[in-house]
Each structure stands twice: as C-alpha cells, then as structure tokens.
Amino acid sequence: MTAPRISQLTIIGVGLIGGSIGQAARQRRLAERVVGVGWRRDSLDRALALGALDDATLDPTAAVRQAEIVVFCTPVDQIVAQVVHLAPLCPPGTLLTDVGSTKGAIVRSLDGRLPTTVDFVGSHPLAGSEKRGPEHAVPHLFEGRLTVITPTEQTRPAAVARTRAFWQALGSRVQLLSPEEHDRALALTSHLPHLVASALASILPPEWAELTASGFRDTTRIASGDPSIWVGIFRQNRDALLDALNRLGLRLDDFREALRADDAVRLDTLLSEAKIVRDALGS
Amino acid sequence: MTAPRISQLTIIGVGLIGGSIGQAARQRRLAERVVGVGWRRDSLDRALALGALDDATLDPTAAVRQAEIVVFCTPVDQIVAQVVHLAPLCPPGTLLTDVGSTKGAIVRSLDGRLPTTVDFVGSHPLAGSEKRGPEHAVPHLFEGRLTVITPTEQTRPAAVARTRAFWQALGSRVQLLSPEEHDRALALTSHLPHLVASALASILPPEWAELTASGFRDTTRIASGDPSIWVGIFRQNRDALLDALNRLGLRLDDFREALRADDAVRLDTLLSEAKIVRDALGS
Missing domain, CATH: 1.10.3660.10 (6-phosphogluconate dehydrogenase C-terminal like domain)
Known part of the structure; x- marks a missing residue:
C-alpha cells in the first residue's frame, strides 16, 4: 500500500458493510484509529469484540471532529441528512463518502451544499448479502470486488483520487460512473x-x-x-x-x-x- | 436399512441425478449390482470411474433383462417412450420409476399401457442443480431431501411401498402427491x-x-x-x-x-x- 496512513477513519453505521470496512482497515493497518458510530450500544460492543473498531461512540459529532475520512454506512434515505449535519463539524480536508446502493439522489442532493473545506464523493461497494449486523462482517468482503465511485462535474479530482485509493487499500477494484448511469x-x-x-x-x-x-x-x-x-x-x-x-x-x-x-x-x-x-x- | 437387498438396480441415464443414485446405492450396499445405461461411452466411463456403477452399457434392452428396479433419469420428454419400450423386456415383478421434474404427462400416459407383470410409479427427488453430468454426482444428494411419489388410482399399493422404500434407502424423505398436485x-x-x-x-x-x-x-x-x-x-x-x-x-x-x-x-x-x-x- 503506497497511500499514506489515515490518521482517523470514522465509520457511521457499523453493520455488515461498516463492520467489514473496519475489520479490513484494521487488518491492513490502513488507519491509526478506526472509530465507529452506532445507535445501539450492544451493536457497537459486538463490533468492538469482532475487531472492527478501535473505539466506538453513540455520538457522531464527537466521532467526526478528528476524522480524516468518514464513511456513511447507513440506509440510503438517511445519508444526505447525516452528511449535511456532520460535514460542518469535520476538520478541513476531510473526505466524506458513503456506501449507499443508490447514488443519484444522494450525490445530487449534496452537490454544492457542503462546506468547501471538505469533500463528499459517492461510493458503492458491490458487496454484501441479505444478512445484517456486525456479526456478519468479514475483513475480506471487498477483496476482488468492485466499488463504483460516482463523481459529478463538481467533484474535485483530488477527492476522487483519495476515494479510489481508500477502496483499493481495502482490496477493492474501482470503476467510475456517473450517478445516473x-x-x-x-x-x-x-x-x-x-x-x-x-x-x-x-x-x-x-x-x-x-x-x-x-x-x-x-x-x-x-x-x-x-x-x-x-x-x-x-x-x-x-x-x-x-x-x-x-x-x-x-x-x-x-x-x-x-x-x-x-x-x-x-x-x-x-x-x-x-x-x-x-x-x-x-x- | 430393513428393505431386502435389490439384486440389480438399473439406471437409465447416468448424469448428475442418475450418477448420484448409483453412488448412493453402491455406498449404502443397496443392490448387488448397479448397471448404468448411457448414450455416450465416455460419459459411462466417467460414471464408472466415479464409483456410480458396477457395470455400464449402451444397450438399454440388455440392462433391464435382469433388473429388479429400473430408474429413468432422462429428460422428461423421453421417459414415456423409453418406459413403454423397455417395460415388456423387464422380468416379472420389476419396479420402474423415474426422476422427472414433471409428473402428470408422464404418469397419465403410462397408466394402463404397461404389462401387468411390472409396475411403474412416478417419482421426483427434489435435488439437483444447474450442473450436468456424472462428474457432478454426489452420493449424499438425496440425504434429508424430499422425494415426491405420485401414484394414481391405478398404481398398486405394494409398488408405492417399494418405491418409498427405495428412496428412503437412498436417504430421502418421501411424500405422496397426485401427479396434478x-x-x-x-x-x-x-x-x-x-x-x-x-x-x-x-x-x-x-x-x-x-x-x-x-x-x-x-x-x-x-x-x-x-x-x-x-x-x-x-x-x-x-x-x-x-x-x-x-x-x-x-x-x-x-x-x-x-x-x-x-x-x-x-x-x-x-x-x-x-x-x-x-x-x-x-x-
């Protein structure tokens, strides 16, 4: 891995996908610290026990204040509101991305709506299953799988490159598509x-x-x-x-x-x- | 297994299902001899190599002359003609059955059309896959799976009992349904x-x-x-x-x-x- 180590990776929503990102990032020593945000303490405790996180909190605002990359692994109809809420609390230079199975509604809603000090780039790793919860997370979930990244005309190329490097560092292949395609x-x-x-x-x-x-x-x-x-x-x-x-x-x-x-x-x-x-x- | 050992089990069509019947019958010592009938020598040789058969032949008439049970594992649109052709060549008391995924057309066509010295009972083991050929056969294919037996008003109860015992001896559960249901x-x-x-x-x-x-x-x-x-x-x-x-x-x-x-x-x-x-x- 040639990408510099991430100081803090914050995962919003630590289920099957979020938990797998955490496990993969920790096994691959991709980040100094992996912080997970959840809505139920027992779910976060399971994620911690399964090696998906270094630290866990119920408070998303605390979890993003020192984040270098924030990944939203929440239901697609919650992502926009969460990003809009948390982006202003992130340090300058933070990269925000998501794993939602739809991209147009999310990416277009966020275009031009966030502080210029941070970047949002839509992602969708084509991995997962019908199962839910961190107990179904596996660190190799993304290996050899495809992650689609969906920049718009407004997305900065450097942010696309960082997003690509992030998914590749988790073992994924990457393809760029417009949100609509x-x-x-x-x-x-x-x-x-x-x-x-x-x-x-x-x-x-x-x-x-x-x-x-x-x-x-x-x-x-x-x-x-x-x-x-x-x-x-x-x-x-x-x-x-x-x-x-x-x-x-x-x-x-x-x-x-x-x-x-x-x-x-x-x-x-x-x-x-x-x-x-x-x-x-x-x- | 309490059923008496079958002297000769003849399998017409030794693909995934026929091969699995042969392997299961031989592993479970269900028959003195398992004879397979095929249309290509190389396919029969593979079935022999995979332990599905004791003997193999391209000649169905020879294969049924000493059969006690004959199982037709051929495409559903060939079964009726094959049964009509071979039933008169079977010894008295032979039980003929099939594994076709449809039952009404097969069973109703055969009702009243065979010598009274033999019995035909429709069967359908709910097992298999999208794969073909004896190389995909497995001896445990029927274990814990369901086989549907479809007697008609004309089927002799003793023949139903023999068919049931045959599938149970291969590890299958058995359910009776009308061909139409x-x-x-x-x-x-x-x-x-x-x-x-x-x-x-x-x-x-x-x-x-x-x-x-x-x-x-x-x-x-x-x-x-x-x-x-x-x-x-x-x-x-x-x-x-x-x-x-x-x-x-x-x-x-x-x-x-x-x-x-x-x-x-x-x-x-x-x-x-x-x-x-x-x-x-x-x-």
Whole structure:
C-alpha cells in the first residue's frame, strides 16, 4: 500500500458493510484509529469484540471532529441528512463518502451544499448479502470486488483520487460512473432482482414450502433482506427500477407467448440466450 | 436399512441425478449390482470411474433383462417412450420409476399401457442443480431431501411401498402427491423460478455484467441449466406454469403500482410479506 496512513477513519453505521470496512482497515493497518458510530450500544460492543473498531461512540459529532475520512454506512434515505449535519463539524480536508446502493439522489442532493473545506464523493461497494449486523462482517468482503465511485462535474479530482485509493487499500477494484448511469445499471443488476425475488417468495403458499429445493432458495435468497433498507433503495431509484421492471415484463411476455404457442424453438432460444449470459458471469 | 437387498438396480441415464443414485446405492450396499445405461461411452466411463456403477452399457434392452428396479433419469420428454419400450423386456415383478421434474404427462400416459407383470410409479427427488453430468454426482444428494411419489388410482399399493422404500434407502424423505398436485406445486416452486431467472439473466446488457454482485448471481444461477431439458419441462407443465406466471405477474403489478405511487407503506408490506416466507425456508 503506497497511500499514506489515515490518521482517523470514522465509520457511521457499523453493520455488515461498516463492520467489514473496519475489520479490513484494521487488518491492513490502513488507519491509526478506526472509530465507529452506532445507535445501539450492544451493536457497537459486538463490533468492538469482532475487531472492527478501535473505539466506538453513540455520538457522531464527537466521532467526526478528528476524522480524516468518514464513511456513511447507513440506509440510503438517511445519508444526505447525516452528511449535511456532520460535514460542518469535520476538520478541513476531510473526505466524506458513503456506501449507499443508490447514488443519484444522494450525490445530487449534496452537490454544492457542503462546506468547501471538505469533500463528499459517492461510493458503492458491490458487496454484501441479505444478512445484517456486525456479526456478519468479514475483513475480506471487498477483496476482488468492485466499488463504483460516482463523481459529478463538481467533484474535485483530488477527492476522487483519495476515494479510489481508500477502496483499493481495502482490496477493492474501482470503476467510475456517473450517478445516473450507476443507478440505471444497479436498477437492473440489484434492485430488480431484489424485487423479483420478493415477488416470487411472497406467492409461495405455505403448504408448498416443503416442495422447494435449491432453485427456489437461490432465486429468492435476497428476499430475506431488511425491508426498511430496500424501501429506501426502491424509492430513491424509482424511475430506473420501473424501467427495469418494464424490460423484465417484456421478456416474461416473450416466455408467456412461447408457452401459449407451445413453441419449442422459441423457448429454446429464450433459455439459451439466458444461459449464455449467466454462464459468462461464473458461479 | 430393513428393505431386502435389490439384486440389480438399473439406471437409465447416468448424469448428475442418475450418477448420484448409483453412488448412493453402491455406498449404502443397496443392490448387488448397479448397471448404468448411457448414450455416450465416455460419459459411462466417467460414471464408472466415479464409483456410480458396477457395470455400464449402451444397450438399454440388455440392462433391464435382469433388473429388479429400473430408474429413468432422462429428460422428461423421453421417459414415456423409453418406459413403454423397455417395460415388456423387464422380468416379472420389476419396479420402474423415474426422476422427472414433471409428473402428470408422464404418469397419465403410462397408466394402463404397461404389462401387468411390472409396475411403474412416478417419482421426483427434489435435488439437483444447474450442473450436468456424472462428474457432478454426489452420493449424499438425496440425504434429508424430499422425494415426491405420485401414484394414481391405478398404481398398486405394494409398488408405492417399494418405491418409498427405495428412496428412503437412498436417504430421502418421501411424500405422496397426485401427479396434478405435484405439477401445480412444482410449476411455482421450480419451473417458474427457472423461467424468471432466465428472463432476468437475458435482459442484462453485457456492459453491466461487471456491475452484478451476489444478489444477481443467486437470483439467476439456475438460468445456467440445460435449455433442452427445460424446454421439455416447460412444455409438459405448460398450463400450471402459465398459471404460476400469471400469479407472479399480479404480484409484480402490485410492486409496480406501489412504486408509481411512491407508497412506502405498501412497499414495506410487500417486502415484509416476502421476507417472512423466505426466512421460514432457511438458507
């Protein structure tokens, strides 16, 4: 690692993602001190016990006063308010970033709204699971995974470079996208699958639960995610998600027509196209 | 195992399922001899090397002449013709069964069409994966899993009991359903998830493949299944699959309306209902 050591890394929200950032930063000796902010003492105590933090506090204002980098790992519908509240309390030069699954609403709301002494750059590490809480954190969560960084026209290049170095130091690869392109892509690659998994899970009659196997379980696994988190994501990325849902609907219509017509060739084509795409992704 | 040892178990089609039956039967010393029938010598050689068979042949007629139990592990659209062809060549008292993912079309086609000296009972072990071939066989595939047996009014109770004992001896639990109820349930628990996974995979633009994470991968994993196998399954269970697709469509409409209305409460309800169902299934 060639980046200079961070004096203090502050993590707002120490769940699966925040806890994993803390564990990775501490194992990699990325920061002199990793400070976590939470809303429940027991959750912070677990994060401390799991090696995710050097110090923990319920007071976010105290936690940012000496921060060099602050990462917001809170639900997407809380990030803007928290950043607006805490940015003025950060020392000059502080880099603020987040891990939210939506970027447009967050990044555009913050553009031009923060003190010029600090920088905010949107990030989204494509890592996580349907699980919650620091007990599911793992220090290798970001290794080999992709983090998308979403600068705007107003983002200073030096801040982008610092954000990139931060995620790379955690083991992640980095890609830059506009907030809008991020949101269009993630609507299809993440938010729509969540919606579909939920729709599929919810139409299962209880008496048929015994008749599910790995196919149903795989396809619906993410429906176990926290509803309140996902309501926020869906609402912040509503337009792109509706577009993605319409695209899926058209393809479901193709299947429906091929089934109605008992068209073996068409069904084979539809399934073969999907197999090519899926095989290319690997396991 | 209290069931008497089977003199010869013949497996028609030695892929993932057939190979796993062979491995389990041999490890559990369930049969004096396990004979596999295939269509390619190299596939049979792999099955022999993997301990799935005592003997292998390309000639199904030779393989059934001394069989006590014959299990058809071939695509659903081939099973009926194979059973009709081979049943008259089996010794009196032979039990024939299958592992097809659809049951109505197979079982109803065979009712009353076989020599009275043998029995056919439909089976469907709810096990497998998107993978193919004997190299993916595992002897524990059926342990703790459910096998559905689908007798009709014409099935002799003694044949049902033998079929049940066979699957239990492989480590499976057993449930009896009518072929039609099996197909209605599996349309929703297996065939619809496959269709949805395929639809989702196929609308992914290649340039966004990098932006997928475990959610997309889980949700679409089964789209890697063999299209020709699944065309047969979809066509044999067309009506029930169309019904299941309509049910899913109604729930997707619920999500679409809630998104359009930006209705946080309704979105939360939809996601929460799904989470309850999915959490109850376990990982």
